[in-house]
Amino acid sequence: MTDHELPEQDPRRRTMPAGHVLFGIFIAFAVAALLNAQGMHKTALSQSPGFGRDVAATLTAGLADVSGILQIDQPRHLFKAALGRGDDDVISTKVVFAPTVNTAPNKPAQPVKPAKPNQPVKPAKPVKPTFSPQNKLRLYLTGDSLITDPASVVLDRLADNPAVKPVANADPHAATGLIQPAVFNWFTYLPKQIAELNPDLTVFTIGANDGQGFTGVTGGEEFGSPAWKTEYRRRVAGVMGELMAKGGRVVWVGLPITRDPDLAKRWALMNEIQKSEAAKYPGKVVYVNLFDRFKDAKGNYADYLPDASGQQQLVRAPDGIHYSAAGAGIVATAILKAIDELVTLSTTNPPPAVPTKPKTTTTTTSP
Amino acid sequence: MLFPTVTFALFFLIVLPLNWLTMHNPRNWRIAMIVASYIFYAWWNPWFVLLLAGSTLFNQTVAVRIFRAQANRTRNTWLWIGVAGNLGFLAYFKYWNFFASSAQNAADTLGVQLDPGFVSTVLPIGLSFYTFMALSYVIDTWRRTFEPVSLSRFALFLSFFPHLVAGPIVRPGELIPQFDNPPDARRVDATRGFALIMGGLFLKVVLASACAKLVDPVFSSPKLHSSLETIVAVYAYAVQIFSDFAGYSTIAIGVALLLGFRFPDNFDSPYRSRSLQEFWRRWHITLSRWLRDYLYIPLGGNRSGRFETERNIMLTMVIGGLWHGANWTFLFWGALHGGGLIIERHRRARRAITGKAPPPGWLSWLVTFNFVCFAWIFFRAHSFDQAASVIERLFTGWGQPSPDITLGVLAAVAVGMGIQFLPTNWWQSFQARVSQLPYAAQGVGLGFTLMFINALGPSGVAPFIYFQF
Numbered sequence: 039m040t041d042h043e044l045p046e047q048d049p050r051r052r053t054m055p056a057g058h059v060l061f062g063i064f065i066a067f068a069v070a071a072l073l074n075a076q077g078m079h080k081t082a083l084s085q086s087p088g089f090g091r092d093v094a095a096t097l098t099a100g101l102a103d104v105s106g107i108l109q110i111d112q113p114r115h116l117f118k119a120a121l122g123r124g125d126d127d128v129i130s131t132k133v134v135f136a137p138t139v140n141t142a143p144n145k146p147a148q149p150v151k152p153a154k155p156n157q158p159v160k161p162a163k164p165v166k167p168t169f170s171p172q173n174k175l176r177l178y179l180t181g182d183s184l185i186t187d188p189a190s191v192v193l194d195r196l197a198d199n200p201a202v203k204p205v206a207n208a209d210p211h212a213a214t215g216l217i218q219p220a221v222f223n224w225f226t227y228l229p230k231q232i233a234e235l236n237p238d239l240t241v242f243t244i245g246a247n248d249g250q251g252f253t254g255v256t257g258g259e260e261f262g263s264p265a266w267k268t269e270y271r272r273r274v275a276g277v278m279g280e281l282m283a284k285g286g287r288v289v290w291v292g293l294p295i296t297r298d299p300d301l302a303k304r305w306a307l308m309n310e311i312q313k314s315e316a317a318k319y320p321g322k323v324v325y326v327n328l329f330d331r332f333k334d335a336k337g338n339y340a341d342y343l344p345d346a347s348g349q350q351q352l353v354r355a356p357d358g359i360h361y362s363a364a365g366a367g368i369v370a371t372a373i374l375k376a377i378d379e380l381v382t383l384s385t386t387n388p389p390p391a392v393p394t395k396p397k398t399t400t401t402t403t404s405p
Numbered sequence: 406m407l408f409p410t411v412t413f414a415l416f417f418l419i420v421l422p423l424n425w426l427t428m429h430n431p432r433n434w435r436i437a438m439i440v441a442s443y444i445f446y447a448w449w450n451p452w453f454v455l456l457l458a459g460s461t462l463f464n465q466t467v468a469v470r471i472f473r474a475q476a477n478r479t480r481n482t483w484l485w486i487g488v489a490g491n492l493g494f495l496a497y498f499k500y501w502n503f504f505a506s507s508a509q510n511a512a513d514t515l516g517v518q519l520d521p522g523f524v525s526t527v528l529p530i531g532l533s534f535y536t537f538m539a540l541s542y543v544i545d546t547w548r549r550t551f552e553p554v555s556l557s558r559f560a561l562f563l564s565f566f567p568h569l570v571a572g573p574i575v576r577p578g579e580l581i582p583q584f585d586n587p588p589d590a591r592r593v594d595a596t597r598g599f600a601l602i603m604g605g606l607f608l609k610v611v612l613a614s615a616c617a618k619l620v621d622p623v624f625s626s627p628k629l630h631s632s633l634e635t636i637v638a639v640y641a642y643a644v645q646i647f648s649d650f651a652g653y654s655t656i657a658i659g660v661a662l663l664l665g666f667r668f669p670d671n672f673d674s675p676y677r678s679r680s681l682q683e684f685w686r687r688w689h690i691t692l693s694r695w696l697r698d699y700l701y702i703p704l705g706g707n708r709s710g711r712f713e714t715e716r717n718i719m720l721t722m723v724i725g726g727l728w729h730g731a732n733w734t735f736l737f738w739g740a741l742h743g744g745g746l747i748i749e750r751h752r753r754a755r756r757a758i759t760g761k762a763p764p765p766g767w768l769s770w771l772v773t774f775n776f777v778c779f780a781w782i783f784f785r786a787h788s789f790d791q792a793a794s795v796i797e798r799l800f801t802g803w804g805q806p807s808p809d810i811t812l813g814v815l816a817a818v819a820v821g822m823g824i825q826f827l828p829t830n831w832w833q834s835f836q837a838r839v840s841q842l843p844y845a846a847q848g849v850g851l852g853f854t855l856m857f858i859n860a861l862g863p864s865g866v867a868p869f870i871y872f873q874f
Contacts, residue, residue, distance in 0.1 A: 050837035053592040056425040058844040059663055062595065063421065065845055067414055069852025074859050078411065094411070117860045190625025194794070197628030204629070207622050207809070342506055342523045349513065350506040356528050363787030
């Protein structure tokens with residue numbers, strides 16, 4: 039094709055006046071809006087906080103009601119169900135935890151009885167389990183979009199380790215968090231996943247979309263207010279509890295510093311809460327501090343940082359939030375180190391237990 | 406703002422009547438469209454608008470100076486200022502950190518301390534596209550094939566929102582004359598516009614997203630996937646990148662058509678090509694011809710000897726590769742295509758001498774398509790290590806289960822490949838038949854089509870791959 043050779047109009051095609059084009063588009067949008075009202079409402083809720091989201095959420099909520107009453111949402115509903123994705127449009131705002139999960143606020147520490155002289159106080163030593171090719175570590179990696187690339191690198195690096203069995207592909211859910219369960223409900227999703235996959239260790243990151251106030255059902259707590267902190271801590275503790283509910287261990291991956299200083303401040307606050315909750319479970323939860331890892335020598339955000347070999351690498355994505363491939367490698371290294379703190383991965387099987395004849399005189403058995 | 410969003414739909418509902426209502430007064434119309442385009446661009450980052458405005462003023466100044474200059478030397482000086490300014494602009498935002506880190510690492514290997522300094526900046530969206538369009542304007546003025554127009558016309562040419570962020574890379578001679586010959590508001594080629602927008606949305610929202618479900622995990626963790634999954638992922642990526650980019654271009658062309666403007670086609674069933682030369686006539690057509698007219702031919706094209714021609718081909722393809730992103734893998738991808746084109750030339754020349762018949766069409770297609778898919782591995786990979794892992798996995802993971810090859814992915818690949826081979830007139834005839842329907846019926850049909858596309862796609866909208874370029 040050379041210059042000025044633009045596609046010509048097919049004479050068989052009928053044209054229409056601009057006014058009809060406008061009305062045609064208006065009809066198309068109106069029909070599509072009514073048919074897709076449920077999905078649009080969910081999308082509206084996933085937008086960044088602010089006036090725009092509030093307006094969109096209100097308008098689409100009304101639209102969804104009208105569409106539901108008139109049953110106009112049925113074609114989409116039936117089509118989604120036929121695709122096996124009938125739950126796509128379901129909005130769940132429940133923030134509940136299993137009764138076994140302790141989300142109660144921290145009790146003040148009990149006064150410790152002074153140890154008797156000459157009797158040293160022994161801190162409880164967490165048992166570090168060993169996994170082997172016979173007894174593989176069931177590994178699960180999930181979280182918001184920040185886990186996407188690091189999870190893949192972790193899985194790739196552990197691919198040749200015979201003591202590890204990933205129970206699923208990396209399971210990121212972009213644009214989700216703990217503040218807006220209407221967008222994606224981690225509080226109902228995680229218990230289901232943990233029950234189904236039964237991981238020995240879960241790598242989890244959350245918070246990239248949580249730098250906002252609570253809205254809607256939970257009230258209007260401003261980001262960073264005491265009420266916000268209390269509720270966010272409760273949710274972090276609840277999720278952490280769900281991840282450990284079946285005895286699994288957790289690598290809780292913190293949030294990195296961001297290019298936007300205001301966002302970085304917000305993420306620092308969330309990191310503080312997440313870190314302090316993780317500290318309550320030594321040997322069960324390890325918190326990975328990435329905020330400092332992604333600072334340059336002057337303590338500022340940097341797109342380029344030296345890797346393990348000292349080579350300068352682009353470590354962040356163009357948005358100043360996510361990781362580049364090299365950045366994901368840095369996170370993966372930190373995650374693998376944290377996994378190593380929690381469990382032992384033995385590439386060889388333990389020697390088989392030698393069967394011993396029970397002594398007739400002994401009545402006890404060793405575990 | 407992204408095309409497949411409610412935000413854009415609302416924006417367009419305002420801009421469309423504004424466009425047609427102001428068109429009778431060209432000056433007001435241009436101002437209205439410039440304002441709309443700047444709002445569209447500012448939606449990502451308001452600061453980007455300053456860069457776009459700066460580029461507009463700079464290139465307009467250079468073009469006018471070239472046009473007014475009497476002496477060739479002055480014209481040439483202004484041309485170089487224009488080229489250097491545009492490439493410098495691109496280099497600073499897109500390539501500085503890449504070259505700085507490469508230089509620093511190379512110096513480090515040699516034991517030399519070097520601190521070139523890194524810039525902490527966001528790559529402005531669409532920069533590569535509008536910089537190339539601005540270069541066209543300056544160079545065409547220098548070549549005397551186009552005369553500079555008023556600032557408002559040029560500002561609209563550069564910022565016109567349908568093409569602003571990811572092309573097509575429109576030439577001044579194609580678009581600016583259309584500004585001065587307003588289309589007939591009673592005869593809008595709307596059905597074609599609707600069809601192109603729906604087709605583009607289907608490619609992007611349904612096909613590209615479905616392919617990504619296999620492509621992303623395989624390229625991220627090659628070792629965890631079987632050879633079969635890897636092979637299907639490589640083919641799926643070919644469909645994904647076509648659907649993603651052709652999808653955007655098609656929507657852009659459709660949107661422009663509803664406003665009354667014609668853009669050049671950007672894709673023409675590229676995967677039916679039987680040679681790499683043909684592939685580059687069908688893939689990203691507006692970039693290919695830009696590289697041909699503003700790089701390959703000025704370098705000498707095929708007018709000199711064999712060595713010079715092959716050098717020009719390789720340079721053009723390598724630079725074209727690097728245009729896509731600041732990474733050695735893009736450069737290598739360009740070099741692979743350059744090498745392939747050179748080999749094709751050799752084979753053609755040999756056949757001309759020996760009189761040997763060309764290979765059968767199906768074999769040429771098979772070789773070309775698989776070569777293109779193989780090269781895409783380097784385009785998709787973040788690093789050579791990752792590309793090597795994927796290639797290694799093509800051979801070392803046989804006999805393993807392939808749970809990630811789902812019916813959805815296979816269907817997307819099949820449909821993505823199938824549409825390459827649809828007869829061209831089928832699509833035209835379909836549009837002609839639909840155009841006979843009353844506008845209200847077309848509107849209802851569009852509404853249902855939007856519902857199906859939305860329901861088939863994932864929740865949320867993934868960014869377009871080509872936005873990063």
